[in-house]
Amino acid sequence: MRLGFAHEQALAGVAPDATVVFVMNHRSNMDYVLVAFLAAERTTLSYAVGEWARIWPLQQLIRSMGAYFVRRNSNNPVYRRVLERYVHMATDAGVAQAMYPEGGLSRDGKLRPAKLGLFDYMLKSFDPAGAHDIVFVPVALNYDRVLEDRTLLRALDSEAPRRGAVYAARTALGFIGHQLGLMLRGRWYRFGYACVNFGAPVSARAWLEGENLPQGVRALEKEARFAAIQRLADRVMGEIAALVPVLPVSVVATVLLDAAEPLDELELKARAQAMMAGFETRGAKVYVPRGDRDYSISVGLRQLALRHLVLESEDGLFRPSETDRAVLAYYANAIAHLR
Numbered sequence: 001m002r003l004g005f006a007h008e009q010a011l012a013g014v015a016p017d018a019t020v021v022f023v024m025n026h027r028s029n030m031d032y033v034l035v036a037f038l039a040a041e042r043t044t045l046s047y048a049v050g051e052w053a054r055i056w057p058l059q060q061l062i063r064s065m066g067a068y069f070v071r072r073n074s075n076n077p078v079y080r081r082v083l084e085r086y087v088h089m090a091t092d093a094g095v096a097q098a099m100y101p102e103g104g105l106s107r108d109g110k111l112r113p114a115k116l117g118l119f120d121y122m123l124k125s126f127d128p129a130g131a132h133d134i135v136f137v138p139v140a141l142n143y144d145r146v147l148e149d150r151t152l153l154r155a156l157d158s159e160a161p162r163r164g165a166v167y168a169a170r171t172a173l174g175f176i177g178h179q180l181g182l183m184l185r186g187r188w189y190r191f192g193y194a195c196v197n198f199g200a201p202v203s204a205r206a207w208l209e210g211e212n213l214p215q216g217v218r219a220l221e222k223e224a225r226f227a228a229i230q231r232l233a234d235r236v237m238g239e240i241a242a243l244v245p246v247l248p249v250s251v252v253a254t255v256l257l258d259a260a261e262p263l264d265e266l267e268l269k270a271r272a273q274a275m276m277a278g279f280e281t282r283g284a285k286v287y288v289p290r291g292d293r294d295y296s297i298s299v300g301l302r303q304l305a306l307r308h309l310v311l312e313s314e315d316g317l318f319r320p321s322e323t324d325r326a327v328l329a330y331y332a333n334a335i336a337h338l339r
Contacts, residue, residue, distance in 0.1 A: 144192020
């Protein structure tokens with residue numbers, strides 16, 4: 001786990017009495033653990049979590065980390081009113097929070113548009129002249145290995161048969177057994193890098209002033225209020241998109257999918273290094289392990305080769321596995337918007 005970039009100067013300028021809300025893209029169920037771990041020295045976070053986590057032992061673990069559960073598809077007006085009041089009270093009390101405005105995990109690796117529910121609950125009764133400002137901190141995550149990648153891609157296929165708890169348990173045990181076997185044979189490697197970037201905070205007070213809404217959105221009709229909140233959400237999501245870490249696996253996957261023919265290692269590394277330089281020129285946050293680009297590309301290639309997502313021929317040429325191009329595209333999609 002790595003902290004790739006943090007806008008320390010801007011973060012240090014956040015008022016001590018402000019309500020801080022970390023706004024994140026959602027890549028993996030490990031996001032909760034990753035951000036809570038990296039933010040632990042600064043604050044304890046209260047998370048909005050989907051109902052998928054209400055199973056043993058995840059429910060107990062995530063709740064102990066400060067999470068509250070959200071029924072995302074509930075149209076019950078009483079439930080929505082209670083949730084709104086809960087979020088309002090937490091925000092008004094200055095509780096540090098974290099949310100995933102995409103409304104769920106990315107199924108194809110791409111960023112999803114923001115849902116406005118939690119933004120609305122926080123801003124609906126916000127008084128810019130009140131005791132606490134609300135400060136939205138954009139946070140971007142990326143992984144070299146998302147353990148749920150194939151499951152997420154399978155969810156895109158509406159015709160795929162549902163797999164029950166027995167299949168899930170058997171798959172999990174098989175995965176653990178395979179990893180233990182690799183360890184015993186001395187062939188086990190870590191799953192690459194998980195990286196988080198923290199951007200410059202967006203003050204609700206300053207944003208409302210810039211929108212010429214000195215009284216906040218409280219007095220606006222619902223349609224106008226949501227239009228204003230949409231502009232704020234778009235700004236925060238734009239910051240998150242620009243902050244997404246460019247990691248080795250995403251770079252190598254992109255190079256191989258772009259190539260019209262198999263590549264030898266030298267050509268693959270040359271294209272990957274040129275791509276990384278291009279990302280840096282455009283201001284993207286490229287994470288280079290050990291400060292060594294050659295090592296970085298080797299790590300990405302090794303991860304994909306170990307999973308048989310990339311195949312090496314006898315003459316040393318690398319090509320994508322035709323049956324797993326969708327998995328490669330999942331990792332390439334994480335940085336596609338930065339190209």
